[in-house]
Amino acid sequence: MVATTVPETPTAVPTTLNPRRGRSREGRLALAFLTPNLLGVLAFTVVPLVAGILVAFTKWNVVSGIGGIQWIGLQNFHNLIFDATFRKSLLLTAFFIVVTVPATVLIGLGLATVLNKPIPGRAALRAIFFLPYIVNIIAVGTVWLILFNPGGGILNTVLRWFGIANGPGWLTSSTWALPALMIIAVWSGVGYVAVIYLAAMQDLPMNLYEAAEIDGAGAWQRFRTITWPSLMPTTVFLVITSMISTSQGFGMIAFLTQGGPGTSTTTASYYMYQNGFLYYRFGYAAAIGIFMFVLVLLLTMVSWRLQRGRGLD
């Protein structure tokens, strides 16, 4: 009989911690760190959002206090549908978005493509093009106010060199005021878009480019079949965020045109401001806000749907 020995099996080192209790303790710790921020988000985002939704169903001028709130149900939304000024403001907002967002994204993409090449002074150029995005909005508006002066402004002066004696009235013209604001919006946003695209371009699949070059693909083909699909997630992000920020655009209008001349630059966000802070119709203003929120949400979902399957698999 051969004596057998049962090999010692290593036993687990005994611990004093129950793994489940450890995970729950880590969870509580995480919650403790998150709580201050959560309280802030609750107090300054969630509560005002819910309050804003409720106010949209009331007639209230704020001055009368909580006791002055009158519940009127869907009356504000009903009035919105028949409000000609609101309908016009929606059209202006839509026009603003449809022109400004693609222009900003496409010009930003082109700029990023150029700035991604090994050109001299590339770092300085990237900083210069990003500057408009971070400069104070009032400073930007003041400079453009001077540039857009129909008499002595540089834009019309240059147009006169090219034989256009009576240039546009720009911010003083109900025809040209909105295009002028679009020019400012594109100029301000292009640098930001370029920086985001530049970051995305660092992750482009270089092996695909090499393979495409070997196969004889030209620059446009490489862009169309590799660059553009690879950048699709970034493009979707930029289109959606630009659409949201453009629909909320208010500062430049408030500073430069106050919705005029006439109502030519009274976009939905500025009309909402007028109703709330000038006319003291906070319920109506909140209803405009809810309407715009739902509209932009729908547009975002549509954009998201449309881009599916267009990326580089």
Added chain:
Amino acid sequence: MSLTTSRRRFLAGAAATASTAVGIPLLAGCSSDDKQPTGGGGEAAAGLVNVWGGVPAESGPQDLIDAFHKAYPTITAKYTQFVNDPNGNLKLDTALQGGAGIDVFFTYSFPNLAKRANANQMADLTEKVSSDADLKKLASKTYTPRYDGKVYALPTVAETSITFVNKDMAAAAGVTVPDSWTVDEFHQAARKLTNGKTHGSFSNPSVAVATLGPDAGYTSSGQANFTAGPWLTEAKLASAMAKDGSSYPEQQVLSQQLTAYQQNLFLTEKIGLWISGTYNLRFINDLSQYPHKFVTTFAPQPKPTGADKYWNTGNYDNFISVAKSSENQDAAWTFVKYWLTTGAKYMYKAGKLSPLETDTTQATELLLGEQRDKLYDVDAFTRVTFDPANRLGVPKQFAGAPEIATAQTSQTEQLLLGKISPQQWVSNMQKAATSAIAKDS
């Protein structure tokens, strides 16, 4: 003793700090450490009076408060300026709502006055004013609007509309500054003052408010009134003056945002006539910011052609109130009364003429400043500003007023740019006003 801390103690301290940081904004404005206990009975009670006004402290309020402290050493007045624009007024309204300890405050627009009175923000001053020999006059409806038959605010200023005239430009253009003139005569004078370098006037004179009164935009039943004849007459006058260049080009007003800086045009001699109020005297007096050599003379507001009696488009304004929530009502009322009576002269350097002023000589000296003989035709100022025939009004109807005012600005821009005709102005205004009034009903 160990200087290290356990993880638990560190987390407890961090959470406490963060909670306090979140809590501070929530607690701000709930109470004021400045409030002192109110004094005993009697009109000149002791204590702190917090005053909110739109005029910068250095333009008069601080001098007034310094003098008040000497007269009433048991009461301390603390002045806070708010910017008199939509954001500044909202800041005042939310401060009143939030119990920020305001005792006295000012209101500079009639729609805001109506809103605050109806929202129960103001103490009822009816009895105090009616029984006060010095202030009784202000309680009449000529000076003060009433809400539910009560007085909640009193005007501190008579903002008479007058015409500032560049005397040197007028003489050079052969324009005689009259003692009285119609809007058509004003237009002719403005045309004479217009050449390649200057324009006659900043804007057209009023016809509608001058004819129909302070509630010109409303019928007696509270409906929109822009189809009334004087509105069309005024729109035609505005359009004519824009076309012949006798009013300053609207394109330049918009491109340089000159509406808030009209004094620049008058004081750099780009316009010769300027219909405005005494509150703009402070710019003419300020030779360091606005150096100029010409003499400013004065003419009355032009009257509608064919009218014997007409309204001055100025108002009794800059209303002062005691906050309903003030815990120091007696001291607050003492301060209000001081501002309206003895203290009124300190506001003259801001061009704020008191509606109770009887000493026109002193008022003229204070309003026009020390260099008045060099800068002004003093006799003309006294004659025009203190003319007993000046008929100032108090609007009583405010339904949709802010929206109507916005519509009026935007439609007038279009009219002056030549985009719409006077008839279209009238029709657009009638539609806009009808819609605005309906929304507020």
